[in-house]
Amino acid sequence: MSVPRLAVTVDLVVLTVREQRLCALMWRRDRAPYDEAWSLPGGFIQLDEDLPVAASRLMAERAGLADVRIHLEQLATYGYPDRDPRQRVVSVAYLGLAPDLPASSRAQVLWTAVDDLIHHDRAAFDHRRILCDGVERARAKLEYTSLAAAFCPPEFTVAELRRVYEIVWGTVLDPRNFHRKVTGADRFLVPTERTTTRDGGRPARLYGRGDAEQLRPPMLRPPPERRVG
């Protein structure tokens, strides 16, 4: 029997925390279908290219982020037959977590607040769904991994890390208990000798990312009644 062959793309959900909001890197479409809608940056994979390689390439080519330091992990694969009206496309989505980097020089690529994208649904194809899945993955992973630090610059304060949690989760966390939890966690943070007053008040110690991946025991999101935003 003959084997069906399909177009395969990689789409990127690249998240960052910017101006007190969770933002995704979105591509402004300039042609049909979904002309002028926002889509996730992505593209077809090449015949000799592994999936993570394609994701990195597209991160540079389409998202304008050639930097290797960005955390990239596979999110999920979407393949229902009519998700692209032109042809059948199976799309492997990758999730990227980035510090607040300057956006691409292209006007077409912009950091856009996730809340706006989700509530107003101006996303092309099934990209709203993919974006939601990426956001939920990020929210869940902050609980039991050290990935929140991927949203921070190489050196950051505990308060900056806390703001990542608060913005991604839409909650308020107690600064004092948060401090104890993350500084007490094994290899989550590596202290430096330096401090900063860029957030005002008493100087805060600067930390770098440790090599722990897991956070055990996890830091659970507060139950919904305490949510904010």
Next chain:
Amino acid sequence: MSVPRLAVTVDLVVLTVREQRLCALMWRRDRAPYDEAWSLPGGFIQLDEDLPVAASRLMAERAGLADVRIHLEQLATYGYPDRDPRQRVVSVAYLGLAPDLPASSRAQVLWTAVDDLIHHDRAAFDHRRILCDGVERARAKLEYTSLAAAFCPPEFTVAELRRVYEIVWGTVLDPRNFHRKVTGADRFLVPTERTTTRDGGRPARLYGRGDAEQLRPPMLRPPPERRVG
């Protein structure tokens, strides 16, 4: 520019607990490449078929499990260029968790202990890697979801559920603390009026699966020093 088109398959990692071991449903190959090696059941997706539909179809056709009650979730997608020596194939893996059902009537399809598969590596293609990823996903999900019950028949005792945890994790758990944890968890278990003595000793209450998906707070695996097996 021309769009490359690739063959896309769905591969199934179907796990169960059988005879005190974690087992996967494996397909005995009878042709090159990897003649006589074990592979995951799977097949090409059809042109008009969504991915979960293809997974269900292959679960019936190739795995011999037409039953809908089996938990099925997407695992990951594997696509490095030479993973199949014949042609480039992108494979979307699904993870299935099943109770100890009679295996398929086909002699080609057999429940095989995961330990043996992993340690002796008689798996075709990159299926050992996919199997490992599926097993690790299952182990992790027992911690913070109620998925362990997916390995149990419709009615089961707390001790049977505990054995699932012990076998999947390769640990020993305290029966008394485990009992309190799972019976106290919200909507994890729904008690029936019935009891059984099939495990010997004092009659044990039979429970059905509740509708909770999350288990919060999670039940963390004991640290490695307490591992068994």
Next chain:
DNA sequence: GCAAAAGTGTTTCCTTTACACCCATGT
């Protein structure tokens, strides 16, 4: 009666939570 497994009680320990309070800077 005895073995075996179910299930409860209890104590200890650890983590989280809530919040009082002090510290070190900029203005």
Next chain:
DNA sequence: ACATGGGTGTAAAGGAAACACTTTTGC
């Protein structure tokens, strides 16, 4: 001086771990 945020202390609440003990069956 005082506002601002950083960081520590501490007590109460909750869950996990360890284990003694009772219950209910089969043999």
